[in-house]
Amino acid sequence: DFDIVALGEPLVELxxxxxxxxxxxxxxxxxxSNAVIAAARQGASCAYLTRVGDDAFGRQFLDLWRAEGVDVSGVEVDREAHTGLYFVQHGPDGHAFSYLRRGSAASLMTPASLESGLIERARFLHVSGISLAISTSACDTVFAAMERARGAGAQVSLDSNLRLRLWPVDRARAILRETMRMADLFLPSMDDMQHLTGNDDPERTLDWIRDGGAEGVVVLKLGKDGSIIDDGGKRTPMPALRVQAVDATGAGDCFAGSLLARRCQGDAWEDAVRYANAAAALSTLGYGAVDPLPRAEQVRERLKELSA
Ligand code: KDG
Incomplete structure (x- = not known):
């Protein structure tokens, strides 16, 4: 059985x-994919559900997941469509993405891609705003996956990861509002929520999420201001870690994967968030979403330094 099964699209990165x-x-x-690899590096047992092209990049991904100990028995290989690709460019305002992904193998997933039965064997199903945005059939697949998870008693984890290049804001708001209600854990960022709600106040944002019917635990990520855990009863602010970031690509995914891994290992929410903050900070010290993802030993070292 698995701690975490994630569903979405892997992208080759340049x-x-x-x-x-x-x-x-x-x-x-x-x-x-970043999140599930981060979780595996923290010791969680993981599987990934997606589709890749029958191309060199698809094979590289399969090799990568296997090397990371991520189960690939639910990964489909599409004979015609390609593996998606994106570019990261860095400027004074941080990083920017350009995509070459339309028509990709993953965007062609349908609920039939879920027949492997992996979700039913997971403690957490992890999905995101990107999994929901890449195509309508992928969106249907995420809904079907969440239904399966709920039916089997698995918890649903949802990262907002709003990418407005992929879908119009009105659709994003409607779909994320619907899905956050189905999530046991919702991980929105303040930036994403500001696009959806038009306000930049964390308390009002959490109220908006609760008024929208979200009943699970919510961890609102505030960037350099840390995060707030809202467990439905109380709201607990958590400090951020300051680092000299080289490339923040994938830091939020590292946060999500590490948080889930630590929850599976029995941490209380505050401990899991503290750990995930340290892991996410470390993940920004090198280029790329995956290569700099830290392993458990490095995160523990970092936490020791902080508490010394
Ligand atoms: O969070 C980082 C991801 O955004 C990046 O790896 C690329 O998945 C990606 C996307 O669709 O933006």
Whole structure:
């Protein structure tokens, strides 16, 4: 059985490491794939549900997941469609993404892609705003996956990961409102929520989420201001960790995967969030979403330094 089964789209990553030169480092991305690898590196047993192309990049992903100990028995290989791709460019305002993903293998997933029965064997199903946004059939698949999870007693974890290049804001708001109600754990970022609600106040944002019918635990991520855990009863602010970030791509995914892994290992919410904060901070110290994802030993070292 699995601690975490994630569902979504992996994207090959080309990351511009030198601004002046046209030089790109190939790595791996895709929010839910990043999250599941982060969780595996913290010791969780994980599986990933997706579709890749029958191409070199699809094979690289299968090798990557296997090397990370992520179960790939639910990964489908599409004979015609390609594996998706994105570029990361860095500027004064942080990183920006460009996508080459339309028509990708993952975007063609349908609820029939869930027949492997993996979700029914998981403690957490992890999905995101990107899993919901890439196509209508992927959106249907996420809903079907959440129904399966609920039917089998697995908990649903949802990261907002709003990417407005992928869907119009009105659709994003409607779908995320519907899905946050089905989530046992909702992980919105303040930036994402500001696009959906038009307000930048964390308390009012949490009220909006509760008024919308979300009943699970909510961890609202405030960037450099840390996060707030809202367990439905009380709201607990958690401090952020300051680091000299090189590339924050995938930091939120590292947070999600590490948080789930620590919950599966029995941590209380505050301990799990503290751990996930440290892991996410460490993940920004190198280029790429996956390569710099820390392992449990590194995170523990970091936490020791902080409490010393
Ligand atoms: O969170 C990082 C991801 O956004 C990145 O790896 C690419 O999945 C991606 C996307 O669709 O933006």
């Amino acid at each position: 990351n511009q490491t030198h601004q002046e030169q046209r030089q790109y480092l190939q790595g791996f991305g895709g929010d839910t």
